[in-house]
Amino acid sequence: MLVSDVMTAFPAYIRLGSSIRRAAEVISVSEVGQLMVLDHDGRFIGSLSEEDLVRAMLPGFDDVTEAGGTLADAFQLFLDKGRALAERVVDPLVVRDAATVSPGDQLARAAVVMLDRGIRRLPVVDDGRLVGTVSRADLCRAVIYHS
Template identity: 90%
Template sequence: MLVKDVMTAFPAYIRLGTTIRRAAEVVSVSEVGQLMVLDHDGRFIGSVSEEDLVRAMLPGFDDVTEAGGTLADAFRLFLERGRALADRVVDPLVVRDAATVRSGDELARAAIVMLDRGIRRLPVVDDGTLVGTLSRADLCRAVIYHS
């Protein structure tokens, strides 16, 4: 079985230059934990995860301690930092050396890459063009419906 047989053909994506606010909106609306990132010519560049977005907004331990050290202080700093970063571009957060597979690759190969590297959603890229994504849920569906 090939990756193209079970991949998600219309993945959630953003382009370089997108604001952190917009990236967070797309994550929220699409309900995926990882967005694919394209350049202005539509070529695959990398990915940004919800974890990357949240980490960018998390205050450091010293910041929380200086603000009083409570969970309420930490949450307030988190919100303040999120507001301060919202209109900045997501580009510095993009993982540009993302592992990828091709649509014609064997599904078993993709599954091994995902499990070995702890990847939840793998970009499917043919000749530099994003053609889909392969998630762990896609792998589960392959087992259920093709066994």
């Protein structure tokens, strides 16, 4: 079975230069944990996960202790930092050396890459262009419907 047999053909993506706010909106609306990032010519650049966004907004330990050290203080710092970063571009947060597969790769190859690297969703790239994604859920569906 090939990656193209199970991939999601219209993945959630953003472009370089998009704001962190826009990335958070797309993640929220699309209900995926990872966005694909394209340049202005539509070429695949990398990925941006919800974890990358949250990590950028997390306050440091010293900041939390200086603010009082409670969970409420930490959460308020998280909100404040998120607001401060909202209009900044995502570019520094993008993982540019993202593992990819091609549509003609065997699905087993995608499964090995995902498991070895702890990746939940892999970009499917053909000649530098994003053509889809394959997720762990896609792998599960392949087992269910093609066995």
